[in-house]
Amino acid sequence: MDHASDAVNLPPGAIYIREFLSREEEGAIEDWLDTGEWSNTLKRRVQHFGYLYDYRARAVNADAYLGTLPEWLETLAERLVTRGYAIDLPDQVIANEYLPGQGISAHIDCAPCFDDTIISISLLSQCEMVFRERSGSRSLAVVLRPRSGIVLKGASRYDWTHEIPARKSDVVDGAKVDRRGRISLTFRKVIQTTGKPL
Ligand SMILES: O=C(O)CCC(=O)C(=O)O
Numbered sequence: 001m002d003h004a005s006d007a008v009n010l011p012p013g014a015i016y017i018r019e020f021l022s023r024e025e026e027g028a029i030e031d032w033l034d035t036g037e038w039s040n041t042l043k044r045r046v047q048h049f050g051y052l053y054d055y056r057a058r059a060v061n062a063d064a065y066l067g068t069l070p071e072w073l074e075t076l077a078e079r080l081v082t083r084g085y086a087i088d089l090p091d092q093v094i095a096n097e098y099l100p101g102q103g104i105s106a107h108i109d110c111a112p113c114f115d116d117t118i119i120s121i122s123l124l125s126q127c128e129m130v131f132r133e134r135s136g137s138r139s140l141a142v143v144l145r146p147r148s149g150i151v152l153k154g155a156s157r158y159d160w161t162h163e164i165p166a167r168k169s170d171v172v173d174g175a176k177v178d179r180r181g182r183i184s185l186t187f188r189k190v191i192q193t194t195g196k197p198l
């Protein structure tokens with residue numbers, strides 16, 4: 001597998017955003033999430049904003065609307081648009097918390113549910129994200145640094161799966177680095193809701 005330490009080697013269509021957040025914002029987001037309610041239904045803790053995503057149905061159900069994004073997330077969503085990373089304003093965000101040893105298995109974000117731009121912002125710990133081409137044997141790994149963002153659109157969104165290996169450490173620039181607790185915020189725009197599984 002090809003290892004890219006600082007996102008020189010991304011799947012086609014992906015964009016790596018260095019230092020999307022300041023350290024102050026990173027701390028403030030942690031505090032905002034602390035005041036919210038984490039769901040424990042998955043192995044990792046999550047909070048959903050805007051719309052609830054139904055992991056079992058792999059759908060955004062018709063009754064899933066939770067309301068507009070809170071102001072602190074709306075500000076970040078607007079920044080993604082003003083900086084040109086998203087064309088339409090994201091209206092759905094999932095916060096994921098990964099303790100060392102936790103990850104997310106290979107997947108493609110629901111294609112009918114969300115538009116073509118998925119953006120994940122990393123906080124508090126590095127981790128490796130692994131991409132695998134669906135109709136091929138290519139794979140590559142990118143180290144996501146705290147406060148960075150990764151935009152998945154085009155082929156990187158639809159033709160490659162992404163995953164975070166469930167490990168306690170990553171190899172960064174040839175050195176083993178222990179993971180700390182990581183939080184990510186994934187921004188999406190809902191384009192289709194349904195009451196039925198897709
Ligand atoms: O934690 C991340 O950066 C990725 C999360 C993700 O892939 C997802 O929620 O679909």
Ligand SMILES: [Fe+2]
Pocket residue numbers: 107108109162
């Ligand atoms: Fe994803």
